Amino acid sequence: MIFKVYYQDTLGEVPVRERTNAMYVEAETEEEVRKGLKNRDYNIEYVTPLSDDALSYEKNNNDDFEVEQLDQ
Template identity: 45%
Template sequence: MIYKVYYQKTKDRNPKREQTLSLYIEADNEERVHDLMRENTPFNVEYIQLLEGNHLTYEQENADFKLTEF
């Protein structure tokens, strides 16, 4: 399954919508995504969204779509 992770680059500041970034991860479940992010990044994860069906197709057509591998 493919997940879109919304995050802030640092945990030191309060989250600001204007500074929210995103990346895409393939994992078996949402818990595994949390584990991967915690083990491999210093990021503050805001939200993890499962992408499937038309939503996944739409995201894949975006020029910025690239699966992140750790």
């Protein structure tokens, strides 16, 4: 399953919408996504699974679309 992760680059700042980034991660569960990103200094705001339609939309409308593989 592909998840869309909304995050801030650093843990030390208050989240600001204009600085929110997004990445796409392949994993089985949201917990697996959060555990896989734990070692990065990201402030994860929200993790959401993408339906087939949402995934298709992201692929077609995002030139920077790339799915991250988590180190297990």
